Amino acid sequence: MNPSFSVNPISDLDQLLQYPFMVHALAAGTIVAVIAALVGWFVVLRRESFVCHTLSVMSFPGASGAALAGLPLASGYFVFAVGGALAIAFGSRIGGKRSATAESAVVGTVGAVALALGFLFLSLYGGILESVETLLFGSFVGITAAQVRTLLVVALLAGGVLAFVGRPLFYASVDERSARADGVPVQALSVVFLVLLGLAVAAIAQIVGVLLTFALLVAPAATAQLVTTRLRLSLALAVTLSVLETWAALTLAYFTNAALGFCLTTISLVLFAAARVARERRG
Amino acid sequence: MRDSSAPCGERVQDERLVAALPAGPSMSAVVELRDAAVAHGAATVWAGVDVELRAGEFVGILGPNGAGKSTFLEVLLGLKELREGTASVLGAAPGERREAIGYLPQRRSFDQSVRVRGRDLVALGLDGTRWGTPMPGLFRARRSALRARVDEVIAAVGAGAYANRPIGECSGGEQQRLLIAQALARSPQLLLLDEPLDGLDLPSQASVSALVQRLCRRDGITVALVAHDVNPLLSYLDRVIYFAGGRAVAGTPTEVITTQTLSALYGAGVEVLRRSDGRLVVVGQPDTPAHHDHAHG
Numbered sequence: 001m002n003p004s005f006s007v008n009p010i011s012d013l014d015q016l017l018q019y020p021f022m023v024h025a026l027a028a029g030t031i032v033a034v035i036a037a038l039v040g041w042f043v044v045l046r047r048e049s050f051v052c053h054t055l056s057v058m059s060f061p062g063a064s065g066a067a068l069a070g071l072p073l074a075s076g077y078f079v080f081a082v083g084g085a086l087a088i089a090f091g092s093r094i095g096g097k098r099s100a101t102a103e104s105a106v107v108g109t110v111g112a113v114a115l116a117l118g119f120l121f122l123s124l125y126g127g128i129l130e131s132v133e134t135l136l137f138g139s140f141v142g143i144t145a146a147q148v149r150t151l152l153v154v155a156l157l158a159g160g161v162l163a164f165v166g167r168p169l170f171y172a173s174v175d176e177r178s179a180r181a182d183g184v185p186v187q188a189l190s191v192v193f194l195v196l197l198g199l200a201v202a203a204i205a206q207i208v209g210v211l212l213t214f215a216l217l218v219a220p221a222a223t224a225q226l227v228t229t230r231l232r233l234s235l236a237l238a239v240t241l242s243v244l245e246t247w248a249a250l251t252l253a254y255f256t257n258a259a260l261g262f263c264l265t266t267i268s269l270v271l272f273a274a275a276r277v278a279r280e281r282r283g
Numbered sequence: 284m285r286d287s288s289a290p291c292g293e294r295v296q297d298e299r300l301v302a303a304l305p306a307g308p309s310m311s312a313v314v315e316l317r318d319a320a321v322a323h324g325a326a327t328v329w330a331g332v333d334v335e336l337r338a339g340e341f342v343g344i345l346g347p348n349g350a351g352k353s354t355f356l357e358v359l360l361g362l363k364e365l366r367e368g369t370a371s372v373l374g375a376a377p378g379e380r381r382e383a384i385g386y387l388p389q390r391r392s393f394d395q396s397v398r399v400r401g402r403d404l405v406a407l408g409l410d411g412t413r414w415g416t417p418m419p420g421l422f423r424a425r426r427s428a429l430r431a432r433v434d435e436v437i438a439a440v441g442a443g444a445y446a447n448r449p450i451g452e453c454s455g456g457e458q459q460r461l462l463i464a465q466a467l468a469r470s471p472q473l474l475l476l477d478e479p480l481d482g483l484d485l486p487s488q489a490s491v492s493a494l495v496q497r498l499c500r501r502d503g504i505t506v507a508l509v510a511h512d513v514n515p516l517l518s519y520l521d522r523v524i525y526f527a528g529g530r531a532v533a534g535t536p537t538e539v540i541t542t543q544t545l546s547a548l549y550g551a552g553v554e555v556l557r558r559s560d561g562r563l564v565v566v567g568q569p570d571t572p573a574h575h576d577h578a579h580g
Contacts, residue, residue, distance in 0.1 A: 171411035
């Protein structure tokens with residue numbers, strides 16, 4: 001039976017949940033949406049979107065490298081994303097301090113090397129790697145229960161660390177000089193945060209694809225920060241938006257056969273644009 | 284030993300310039316530097332510095348760019364080690380009484396896109412270094428105590444009207460008041476302000492100076508304020524410490540900012556002129572020395 005959207009939400013929900021793959025997709029999507037919003041909230045504050053993009057590109061050599069080595073693809077995603085995060089963290093230090101100039105050069109270089117490596121692994125592998133398209137733009141079919149469990153563990157780990165370092169990280173992100181003078185380990189926190197970002201990006205890329213992590217990582221958090229400046233409220237709003245956007249995108253993709261990445265990006269960008277326009281109007 | 288009565292034109296090469304006021308340890312000294320020297324790498328920033336800050340006084344830290352004014356604050360915070368000499372801050376080694384010091388780093392400004400409320404930045408002065416995230420509902424007493432303290436310091440700097448606005452949308456003077464509130468949050472005994480007047484318009488410079496003096500008088504906080512222009516501060520300061528030519532001299536503004544004292548300090552002829560409006564102008568100061576202060580880099 002082909003799914004068909006109706007005005008009856010109960011029947012829609014029944015259809016949505018009738019296949020295990022869709023239940024897995026919803027579970028994985030929810031887990032990823034929550035951690036993406038939390039990590040992304042700090043990304044927006046720290047203005048590290050460029051790093052985000054590069055770390056998601058790391059998933060390409062990650063997946064193709066894992067295929068080449070005969071390992072589960074997910075392990076490649078995590079190893080490469082965390083490796084890339086560490087390379088950026090340590091590569092962009094000059095004399096023990098983070099340098100914005102060095103960081104932007106290192107981030108660009110790491111991204112280029114990642115793409116080249118991914119292509120190399122792919123050609124060495126020779127076989128057909130799922131499909132490059134899925135890798136780049138995401139797919140929600142074929143998510144296994146084991147994958148959901150892995151995502152949950154990673155998200156709990158990253159979320160726990162983030163909760164622990166949250167306040168000093170916020171201090172270091174908005175007011176680095178004061179934080180440093182107050183004894184906040186600013187350098188160490190920026191390394192920890194990049195690793196968390198690597199983990200989050202690797203998790204997101206498995207669902208929405210390498211090229212579209214931005215939609216989940218940055219857009220909901222940026223939208224929330226435009227809507228409110230109250231800290232707790234904007235964090236909660238980022239998570240809510242992220243989860244609702246993911247559910248809406250999965251539903252849309254399920255009933256229309258449009259690519260998940262496309263649905264998610266469209267929904268999140270429309271909301272972001274609306275928040276921007278509303279902000280401008282209010283002056 | 285040389286004081287501010289040194290005759291004009293006399294060169295002071297190897298001798299130390301000592302505070303013009305009575306020397307020797309004083310019971311009320313909050314900060315005391317003896318024969319202190321600091322260096323950035325091989326370059327000496329200043330040496331042979333003997334200065335103190337006494338309880339409850341408002342001291343201006345003056346001097347040309349690169350003279351080591353910010354470095355002086357970094358020494359007091361324990362962020363920069365002395366190469367020679369001794370320093371005591373609030374009766375302990377620098378850095379040990381950090382919780383009793385409020386510090387405002389050199390000019391930070393927040394651009395329009397920073398969507399964080401002033402009040403949240405002020406609160407960071409109180410709990411920004413604490414690990415862990417309190418669960419909503421728990422620690423209610425602590426959170427309301429925190430909120431009360433934040434309200435109190437915001438009121439103390441007169442920032443109530445804009446503390447709930449995003450800091451990026453506040454004016455320079457408003458941002459500076461909020462940052463002073465942040466530095467005050469932990470009820471410090473010693474307040475170190477690095478160029479808080481930099482980049483402010485003249486009315487804001489005057490009102491921030493008056494605010495700092497009021498805090499100093501009302502709460503008995505010892506304040507060291509770094510500035511490159513003494514004029515907006517002149518009527519509020521108790522004493523000044525003037526850094527130049529790798530040394531420092533301390534005293535009241537009228538003692539220190541004179542042709543004689545500054546010429547001796549710079550080791551070159553400089554002239555202090557008083558304009559008809561009462562403003563002091565230092566003419567003929569040598570350019571920034573070869574060694575640079577990082578904070579000014």
